[in-house]
Amino acid sequence: MEQLLQVDNLVTQFRTAKGKLKAVRGISFSVKAEETLCIVGESGCGKSITSLSIMGLLPSNGEISQGSIRLGNEELVGKSDERLREFRGNKMSMIFQEPMTALNPVFTIGFQLREPLRIHKNMTKKEATAKSIDILTKVGISSPEKMLNQYPHELSGGMRQRVMIGMALACEPSLLIADEPTTALDVTIQAQILDLIDTLKSEMGMGVVFVTHDMGVVAEVADRVMVMYAGEVVEVGTVDELFSNPGHPYTKGLLAAVPNVDDVDQDLSIIPGSMPSLDDQITGCRFHSRCPYAMDVCKEKTPPSFKVSGTQEVKCWLQEVDNNGKSTTSSGSGEIKEILSN
Amino acid sequence: MSADIALNENKTKPPKKEKYYVQTIRRVLKNKLAVFGIIIIFIQVILAIFAPLLVNYGPYVQDLSQTKLGIGAEGHFLGTDNYGRDMWSRLVYGARISLIVGLAAVGIGLIGGIALGLISGYYKKLDGIIMRIVDLLFAFPGILLAMLIIAMLGTSLVNVVIAISIWSIPGCARIVRGSVLSVKKQEYILAMKSVGASDIRIIFKHILPNCTAPIIVFATMRMATAILSTAALSFLGLGAQPPTPEWGAMIAAGQDFMWDAPHMSIIPGIAIMLTVFAFNVVGDGLRDALDPNMNLDM
Numbered sequence: 123m124e125q126l127l128q129v130d131n132l133v134t135q136f137r138t139a140k141g142k143l144k145a146v147r148g149i150s151f152s153v154k155a156e157e158t159l160c161i162v163g164e165s166g167c168g169k170s171i172t173s174l175s176i177m178g179l180l181p182s183n184g185e186i187s188q189g190s191i192r193l194g195n196e197e198l199v200g201k202s203d204e205r206l207r208e209f210r211g212n213k214m215s216m217i218f219q220e221p222m223t224a225l226n227p228v229f230t231i232g233f234q235l236r237e238p239l240r241i242h243k244n245m246t247k248k249e250a251t252a253k254s255i256d257i258l259t260k261v262g263i264s265s266p267e268k269m270l271n272q273y274p275h276e277l278s279g280g281m282r283q284r285v286m287i288g289m290a291l292a293c294e295p296s297l298l299i300a301d302e303p304t305t306a307l308d309v310t311i312q313a314q315i316l317d318l319i320d321t322l323k324s325e326m327g328m329g330v331v332f333v334t335h336d337m338g339v340v341a342e343v344a345d346r347v348m349v350m351y352a353g354e355v356v357e358v359g360t361v362d363e364l365f366s367n368p369g370h371p372y373t374k375g376l377l378a379a380v381p382n383v384d385d386v387d388q389d390l391s392i393i394p395g396s397m398p399s400l401d402d403q404i405t406g407c408r409f410h411s412r413c414p415y416a417m418d419v420c421k422e423k424t425p426p427s428f429k430v431s432g433t434q435e436v437k438c439w440l441q442e443v444d445n446n447g448k449s450t451t452s453s454g455s456g457e458i459k460e461i462l463s464n
Numbered sequence: 465m466s467a468d469i470a471l472n473e474n475k476t477k478p479p480k481k482e483k484y485y486v487q488t489i490r491r492v493l494k495n496k497l498a499v500f501g502i503i504i505i506f507i508q509v510i511l512a513i514f515a516p517l518l519v520n521y522g523p524y525v526q527d528l529s530q531t532k533l534g535i536g537a538e539g540h541f542l543g544t545d546n547y548g549r550d551m552w553s554r555l556v557y558g559a560r561i562s563l564i565v566g567l568a569a570v571g572i573g574l575i576g577g578i579a580l581g582l583i584s585g586y587y588k589k590l591d592g593i594i595m596r597i598v599d600l601l602f603a604f605p606g607i608l609l610a611m612l613i614i615a616m617l618g619t620s621l622v623n624v625v626i627a628i629s630i631w632s633i634p635g636c637a638r639i640v641r642g643s644v645l646s647v648k649k650q651e652y653i654l655a656m657k658s659v660g661a662s663d664i665r666i667i668f669k670h671i672l673p674n675c676t677a678p679i680i681v682f683a684t685m686r687m688a689t690a691i692l693s694t695a696a697l698s699f700l701g702l703g704a705q706p707p708t709p710e711w712g713a714m715i716a717a718g719q720d721f722m723w724d725a726p727h728m729s730i731i732p733g734i735a736i737m738l739t740v741f742a743f744n745v746v747g748d749g750l751r752d753a754l755d756p757n758m759n760l761d762m
Contacts, residue, residue, distance in 0.1 A: 177658055179654060179657055179658060182588060204662075207660045207661075207662060208660065209660070210657065210658055210659060210660035211658065211659030211660035211661075212660055215658065215659065216655075216658040218651055218654070218655055218658075220651055223650060223651040223652060224651045224652050224654075224655045225652055225655070226650075226652040226656070226670055226674070227652075227674075228484075228673045228674055229670075229673070237656065237659060237661060238659040238660065241659065241660050241661055241662075241665070242660060273484075286655070289655070289659060290658070290659065292659070293659075
């Protein structure tokens with residue numbers, strides 16, 4: 123199947139007082155139509171910057187210094203802001219984390235919903251209003267005519283997030299980027315919003331990039347999962363592979379940190395240490411200082427991506443195997459296998 | 465779809481909410497001093513609009529047999545000046561001039577200030593240049609700047625308008641820039657960018673309406689300053705020229721007769737004082753009412 127979004131070797135850096143710092147370090151991934159790719163990772167691992175890079179909405183001191191982002195047949199990197207504007211809202215859209223602040227408080231819902239339609243489809247106010255009613259119905263609002271005249275402060279968080287989704291999908295984009303769209307909502311509303319995004323995805327045939335740090339959400343919505351750590355992709359795989367057979371110690375750590383509701387007495391598992399800051403110079407694997415399985419080679423050489431299966435790739439020396447399928451890692455591979463199988 | 469829970473929650477809210485500006489007006493009206501100011505401004509506006517209907521004598525009509533009549537004189541209840549012109553008539557026509565000059569000066573100043581403020585707040589690259597120019601204008605004492613401009617352009621009311629509006633630009637630009645800086649960081653602006661809105665559209669349609677509260681307050685306060693400055697410049701002979709019934713010029717004309725006809729200066733003086741006071745208290749009231757941090761049911 124044709125790839126909808128193809129990101130190759132993307133490097134995004136920021137000009138700061140400490141010089142140019144890389145927030146995203148050469149990541150590659152792709153999304154097909156009607157597929158949900160979840161990007162998972164701790165705060166500060168580059169998830170949001172990746173999505174802003176795709177949208178071309180980086181803060182003014184950020185820039186894409188390398189790599190390519192292709193949406194359909196169009197290369198987005200290097201396009202002028204004016205050209206990118208034709209894509210934003212039209213071919214690709216984004217929804218944000220905070221529905222409370224993502225709607226302009228001084229305008230009615232109707233005004234804000236009409237904006238993308240008037241920008242991209244040159245609709246008259248009347249046409250746009252009719253279409254807005256359509257959209258609101260689609261995102262599950264029962265009295266859309268009434269809502270058009272309401273102000274954001276009159277709506278609950280879940281309702282606002284529905285409006286945001288409606289705004290993003292008004293022009294039926296082929297790619298939706300959802301940056302933690304449920305983090306600020308309470309859990310019952312979360313489930314509704316996830317359902318809604320999923321339904322609309324198959325209805326409109328969109329590809330979805332879903333940024334989150336909630337493993338529960340991942341299990342719910344993802345087709346494929348990409349785990350990021352300190353600006354790099356450490357593991358990619360289908361959601362089944364990742365949950366049943368996580369390859370990277372960091373992924374294992376994330377999964378172990380998910381609390382188990384059935385076990386009242388459990389101590390929450392944590393990954394010791396914290397994410398390196400952007401200006402830390404790290405040789406070898408970026409995770410080695412926190413990794414329980416770190417070997418000598420991890421401190422010296424950056425691991426390449428090892429293919430574990432047709433769809434799963436892991437960036438970790440533990441996965442290094444020779445042509446015969448045997449692990450080639452120097453220090454006691456049997457022992458490592460044992461640790462991993464636990 | 466499981467939307468019903470959220471929907472029901474919404475239905476419990478009161479069906480019709482008061483519009484924001486209705487709430488604001490209500491809050492202003494709770495402030496007694498502001499109400500007093502509004503009444504004075506209202507009276508002044510009525511006087512200015514219906515001036516010809518409210519007077520028995522034109523403001524320029526001289527009657528040399530009835531000069532310097534005191535307050536309460538027959539036919540001239542505010543007396544006459546040294547040329548026998550009716551003080552009431554001149555006061556009423558003066559209100560017209562004060563309002564028009566104030567509105568024009570503040571209006572032009574706002575247009576310039578808002579434009580500069582929006583540009584410098586939104587485009588970081590132009591911010592430095594524009595704000596340094598604004599600093600330069602701030603460095604001059606206002607009245608001195610106005611006098612300088614009038615010295616260059618010549619004395620007339622039109623030039624007073626130009627001078628006062630130029631002097632209003634920096635303050636307005638600063639206020640607008642401040643609001644833009646905080647509004648443009650809001651997520652709804654990013655959301656608008658993410659649906660493909662252009663810079664111009666974002667600046668005028670989405671940022672400017674969020675800056676209206678401080679602009680309204682500034683404009684009201686500025687009206688007071690503009691009226692006071694017009695009077696001051698005219699008093700100094702740099703604005704309206706005799707025989708124009710401008711309040712400041714009337715005070716200047718009356719100062720030679722302070723002993724035998726003090727009402728010639730005192731009446732326009734009180735008019736200026738009341739007007740400036742009114743605009744200031746209304747501005748204060750508006751600021752309190754528009755402040756989002758104020759308690760809503762004050």
